[in-house]
Amino acid sequence: MSRPKAHGLQPVGSNDHNIDPTKNIKYRQALTNMYYFDPHIHMVSRTTDDYETLAKMGCVGMSEPAFWAGFDRGSVDSFRDYFCQLTDFEQKRAGMYGLKHFTWMCINAKEAENVQLSREVIKIIPDFLDCPNVLGIGEIGLNKNTKNEATIFLEHIDLAVEYSQQILIHTPHLEDKFQGTRMILDMLNGDSRLERNRVLVDHVEEHTVRHVLDDGYWAGMTLYPVSKCTPARAVDLIEMYGPERLLVNSAGDWGPSKPTAVPDFILEMRRRGHPESLVRKIVYENPIEFFSQSSNFSFTPPNVPEAAIQ
Amino acid sequence: MPQPMPAPDVLDREFLEIRAKLLEVAASFDRIDRGEGSVEGDPRMALYREALETLLSDQPNRAEQIQQIFSRQYEESWRTKFGV
Ligand SMILES: [Zn+2]
Numbered sequence: 001m002s003r004p005k006a007h008g009l010q011p012v013g014s015n016d017h018n019i020d021p022t023k024n025i026k027y028r029q030a031l032t033n034m035y036y037f038d039p040h041i042h043m044v045s046r047t048t049d050d051y052e053t054l055a056k057m058g059c060v061g062m063s064e065p066a067f068w069a070g071f072d073r074g075s076v077d078s079f080r081d082y083f084c085q086l087t088d089f090e091q092k093r094a095g096m097y098g099l100k101h102f103t104w105m106c107i108n109a110k111e112a113e114n115v116q117l118s119r120e121v122i123k124i125i126p127d128f129l130d131c132p133n134v135l136g137i138g139e140i141g142l143n144k145n146t147k148n149e150a151t152i153f154l155e156h157i158d159l160a161v162e163y164s165q166q167i168l169i170h171t172p173h174l175e176d177k178f179q180g181t182r183m184i185l186d187m188l189n190g191d192s193r194l195e196r197n198r199v200l201v202d203h204v205e206e207h208t209v210r211h212v213l214d215d216g217y218w219a220g221m222t223l224y225p226v227s228k229c230t231p232a233r234a235v236d237l238i239e240m241y242g243p244e245r246l247l248v249n250s251a252g253d254w255g256p257s258k259p260t261a262v263p264d265f266i267l268e269m270r271r272r273g274h275p276e277s278l279v280r281k282i283v284y285e286n287p288i289e290f291f292s293q294s295s296n297f298s299f300t301p302p303n304v305p306e307a308a309i310q
Numbered sequence: 311m312p313q314p315m316p317a318p319d320v321l322d323r324e325f326l327e328i329r330a331k332l333l334e335v336a337a338s339f340d341r342i343d344r345g346e347g348s349v350e351g352d353p354r355m356a357l358y359r360e361a362l363e364t365l366l367s368d369q370p371n372r373a374e375q376i377q378q379i380f381s382r383q384y385e386e387s388w389r390t391k392f393g394v
Contacts, residue, residue: 147393150389150394175382176382178377178384179384179385182384186388206373206374206377207374233373236373239311239313240311242311273315
């Protein structure tokens, strides 16, 4: 029996059009860096070399939500020190490479299981809200979708409303994501004090993105090697839902993660032939539009043409 | 929003990648089979089976459906249950 000739049994992209960089505008663009923001990255877990690499790849700034350090902290003083690191030291490290560093304050969903400690931490957060790089409250959210986590989530929302802060939200991982995202949306939708366009719900995937966007919130796609989105699937979501109110981030942290994942997304957009204006909207204009709603956000675009930074 | 790559181009670009991913899954199943003991009753194996059946369907949102297969159920009444 003769089998059909296996289609594609040659190197991927082996037709001339795809491999000749002089003929293909997409590949020329792929060699040029584009300015971008990483709206969710945990630089406290990264080295100074990473700041340098990000700057070389076109990153102009980042926002760093407060998160779980990989171990539970024992007291409110640990959080105070962490908030000092986020509002002072990280800004200086970023500044060494011309990067703008912004941050968000909270006790994360995992440690929020400890209600008493969480309430102590929430009490000190107002001390930091006037720091020039603080954009709001985050990343709050759910982890295992428990009653304690929901209680502290709601108390963070009260804090954000009281101080007129923007909100950045972590949604749970893997099998807990769908349930947790729906629970988070229930709590947000049930609060008429919130301005939905000032809230970002992060780590959306195929089964949660529609719910977040339909309810009027911003949605973030996290490019993570195993547990979240890949660059290709993130581009799929852009193609299916359009570019409005969508952000992409690396969530680079202490675990397996890639701080340069946003440039991977940019490359995938270009390889598929999406226009530069669309890529730029998602990785640069959208973050600026969202962050600009925070009174502490200020940003002057670099005075260097993008092509010069490759 | 239109997808700029025509279907044949997507297939050209991704043929070897998809082939490699299928092989990885096949080899993983073989590895489970070769190991001592049995996982037949493990509910995760049933999830795999359901996901594979979804792959063979011709619906447009297979990725979303597979996400749902691996998700815990959401109950609308959770707030009453928790009292929050
Ligand atoms: Zn995070």
